[in-house]
Amino acid sequence: MGVTIKEVAKAAGVAPSTVSRVIADHPRISPATKKRVKKAMKEMGYHPNANARNLANRSTQSLGVVMPSSADKALQNPFFPEVLRGISAVAHEMDYSILLCTGETDEQMLEAVERMVYSNRTDGIILLYSQVNDPIMAFLIEQNFPFVVVGKPSERVDEITHVDNDNVRAGKEITNHLIEIGHECIAFIGGSTDRIVTIDRMKGYESALEEAGLPYLDEYRIHTEFLKSGGRQAVHELFSLPQPPTGLVIADDLMSIGVVNMLEELGMHVPEDISIVSFNNVYLSEITRPPLTTVDIHIHGLGSQAAKCLIEKVKNKEEPAKRIIVPFDIKYRSSTQEKEAPTEV
Amino acid sequence: MGVTIKEVAKAAGVAPSTVSRVIADHPRISPATKKRVKKAMKEMGYHPNANARNLANRSTQSLGVVMPSSADKALQNPFFPEVLRGISAVAHEMDYSILLCTGETDEQMLEAVERMVYSNRTDGIILLYSQVNDPIMAFLIEQNFPFVVVGKPSERVDEITHVDNDNVRAGKEITNHLIEIGHECIAFIGGSTDRIVTIDRMKGYESALEEAGLPYLDEYRIHTEFLKSGGRQAVHELFSLPQPPTGLVIADDLMSIGVVNMLEELGMHVPEDISIVSFNNVYLSEITRPPLTTVDIHIHGLGSQAAKCLIEKVKNKEEPAKRIIVPFDIKYRSSTQEKEAPTEV
DNA sequence: GTGAAAGCGCTAACAG
DNA sequence: CTGTTAGCGCTTTCAC
Secondary structure (H helix, E strand, O other), X not given: OOOOHHHXXXXXXXXXXXXXXXXXXXXXXXXXHHHHHHXXXXXXXXXXXXXXXXXXXOOOOEEEEEXXXXXXXXXXXXXXXXXXXXXXXXXXXXXXXXXXXXXXXXXXXXXXXXXXXXXXXXXXXXXXXXXXXXXXXXXXXXXXXXXXXXXXXXXXXXXXXXXXXXXXHHHHHHHHHHHHOOOOOEEEEEOOOOEHHHHHHHHHHHHHHHHHXXXXXXXXXXXXXXXXXXXXXXXXXXXXXXXXXXXXEXXXXXXXXXXXXXXXXXXXXXXXXOEEEEEOOOOHHHHOOOOOEEEEOOHHHHHHHHHHHHHHHHHOOOOOOOEEEEOOEEEOOOOOOOOOOOOOO | OOOOHHHHHHHHOOOHHHXXXXXXXXXXXXXXXXXXHHHHHHHHOOOOOHHHHHHHHOOOOEEEEEOOXXXXXXXXXXXXXXXXXXXXXXXXXXXXXXXXXXXXXXXXXXXXXXXXXXXXOOOEXXXXXXXXXXXXXXXXXXXXXXXXXXXXXXXXXXXXOEEXXXXXHHHHHHHHHHHHOOOOOEEEEEOOOOEHHHHHHHHHHHHHHHHHOOOOOHHHXXXXXXXXXXXXXXXXXXXXXXOOOOEEEEOOHHHHHHHHHHHHHOOOOOOOOOEEEEEOOOOHHHHOOOOOEEEEOOHHHHHHHHHHHHHHHHHOOOOOOOEEEEOOEEEOXXXXXXXXXXXXX
């Protein structure tokens, strides 16, 4: 194994505790010894053993990150690498490591999280999703274990630290954009209503329609897991309505890409026949055809803020719950187009 | 903190060492005490402290996973979540945790890896990419630290355990497909030639052309970082050649999506005017327009095999270097189309 | 089969 | 300012 603190101490002619103090950058230590010890450390290639440190400190200097279960196709969403980047950036800066947690099924996920917590492998946890009735969140709360969620918790919103966008407002603004450019029949397509993010974005959509006095039929709201078979059917029905929509608010860029393709197959063109807006602004939304008008939610920022909050919380158990709202902005691209006034004969 | 081994020992009326033996499922222990201890553990909600265990064992029960630096847009490639799933599956099964390692710049990455290794945070490392002159790999070799690479190392191929597809053969087969359906002018578009995967796929492409006696001009090979500005230019030039290609072999699905869109903008249709094949079979390649004919490289398998190899290597330092080739298969979809014989007048 | 005791490598009082 | 000492929670000889 590597060099230990004792060996360094001996080499520098001091006690191990002194070396420890140098490592911790303790104030009350003479510059002379400090220098001497540092020199010895360098010469001997000393690096503190994280395990031993953590044992002595009862900490782990690591953050657990829980992704959604991989049963979920959504895991392939570029959202995740991006949010990981954000987390990683501040984790690295603050000298924390990242412990990843996935699993095939929900039970496996819970089990993995339990193990992490019980065996003291992590100081705190970041939940990368938020859904109703989440057993993992319930477990964390019950254990009073530090965690933050990226997104909005489904309940006890004020007691749980979370980092989110104002998805309701974002939903409203992006829908308003569609309204402003002349659309009156606007439908919403989102994933499962178990996901809070879907709900919020839809709320925004509804409130925009309401304020504008536009119709929002039940038939205008589609919730489909992730395209494919079921989704196709739903979209098909949407456009078989007597009054088919001319604008679509879609809860996620990836979904948009699927929908655009589906529409084109059905002989409808985006944006000529139908305008589409969505959320996230993943890299793909720029290079797809047409490039998507979408809400840039600043994924990286969500990640970095979450890490920051969690670290604060870990360092100070009494840190009050807080809510961080990461601003968004809208990227206007060519999936939307002015709706010409209906040709009245 | 939690319950300790001592408390369990006291409750069960045995010595701590006995409890330890029960945890480790030591053979020489009477069924009676074993049962008694287990009962106590359960009742008290005992869970071993990973840190203490690892310190005593000089191990960490965790695997480090190194992603490419996030400077790389490619990080948003769904390849990563998917390969993580694979790693995760076996890690979980074998009771290892996953330590993630990213960084904004290459230096930051190296630094992060060094810290992981020096501070004994991980037992072994999986490199999720392979490129020439990689300082991280050099470091790992120099330290004689256990690692495996997903992909093919740029050098010392027989000394480094790696998990890869036979990318040369895959490149050849997929190119042959294009040839079989009548294409004769086939170009290759790939990312940086620093990445081994690009090189191998291109070799396959070349060898297919050669065997078929088809031309492979220098102008038919494009290496572009990741579309956008530079890429557009290159593609544009490709189709300004006196003999523009009718088939395209593209090194990555995501790139294909960009290229398809670019072509459509230029007024060319896939597959009517030009056929496209690529690699990876990420989820998107099914839902894009048109769905892509692509090599399914079994990303999940790459991940799980890598984890398996690494764990073997970690458990047995003497484990010889090995190479695991994960099979691939081709998904035929509608980005390719028979090329009608040139209309000879 | 089980217990006592000595560590794993580091930190943190408590003295001085 | 620095050394001594006693752990952190678990494993592992070595006895019995």
